[in-house]
Amino acid sequence: AIQMTQSPSSLSASVGDRVTVTCRASQGIRDNLGWYQQKPGKAPRLLISAVSDLQTGVPSRFSGSGSGTDFTLTISSLQPEDFATYYCLQNYNYPWTFGQGTKVEVK
Amino acid sequence: EVQLVESGGGVVKPGGSLRLSCAASGFTFDDYAMHWVRQRPGKGLEWVSLIGGGGSAPFYADSVRGRFTISRDNSKNFLFLQMNSLRSEDTGLYYCAKDISPYNSGWYPHSWGQGTLVTVSS
Numbered sequence: 344a345i346q347m348t349q350s351p352s353s354l355s356a357s358v359g360d361r362v363t364v365t366c367r368a369s370q371g372i373r374d375n376l377g378w379y380q381q382k383p384g385k386a387p388r389l390l391i392s393a394v395s396d397l398q399t400g401v402p403s404r405f406s407g408s409g410s411g412t413d414f415t416l417t418i419s420s421l422q423p424e425d426f427a428t429y430y431c432l433q434n435y436n437y438p439w440t441f442g443q444g445t446k447v448e449v450k
Numbered sequence: 451e452v453q454l455v456e457s458g459g460g461v462v463k464p465g466g467s468l469r470l471s472c473a474a475s476g477f478t479f480d481d482y483a484m485h486w487v488r489q490r491p492g493k494g495l496e497w498v499s500l501i502g503g504g505g506s507a508p509f510y511a512d513s514v515r516g517r518f519t520i521s522r523d524n525s526k527n528f529l530f531l532q533m534n535s536l537r538s539e540d541t542g543l544y545y546c547a548k549d550i551s552p553y554n555s556g557w558y559p560h561s562w563g564q565g566t567l568v569t570v571s572s
Contacts (some may be wrong), residue, residue, distance in 0.1 A: 386545060389559070432497070437500075438509065
């Protein structure tokens with residue numbers, strides 16, 4: 344199975360900060376990568392599909408980039424509602440696999 | 451509005467079985483692939499299984515293959531997960547999720563239920 348390694352596993356940031364989360368695949372996955380946000384006690388929410396396609400209703404401060412094995416989720420200006428855990432998901436090969444998550448906490 | 455309501459979770463002994471159900475409404479059920487995703491207590495997300503809209507092409511995580519079976523009843527808009535030979539590491543919250551794109555064999559889990567809790571413990 345393809346392994347997805349996210350970094351960092353957690354980070355502390357302030358409102359207004361630019362935040363970057365990275366995800367590395369153990370082999371090339373082309374553009375078959377999505378990003379999810381999960382808040383405590385809630386189901387995950389799909390933010391971005393196919394590396395950089397922002398889902399309807401997701402604020403434009405979220406963006407995704409990358410190709411092959413290295414991918415990035417960027418929040419350009421962190422807002423209070425963005426404190427959450429973020430996961431990448433590869434859907435290039437079965438079994439699909441999530442990264443282990445990155446928790447974005449208040450500094 | 452898409453609604454997914456999971457049920458069937460509970461406490462079961464190691465080696466036991468459970469059958470999870472997911473009642474779907476608000477969309478044309480058989481147009482969409484469906485997923486099960488789980489989350490162990492305090493841990494991250496783990497994709498478990500996928501089934502195509504017509505019931506085709508089931509796929510499984512390595513950790514559950516051979517023990518879990520995904521199925522669906524398109525006449526009643528239900529998704530199922532039959533879980534056999536349960537282990538302590540199968541403990542967690544199990545979500546069913548609708549795929550983002552119709553007429554596809556699977557693209558991204560998009561709409562999610564609230565989950566049903568499975569506890570495997572002696």
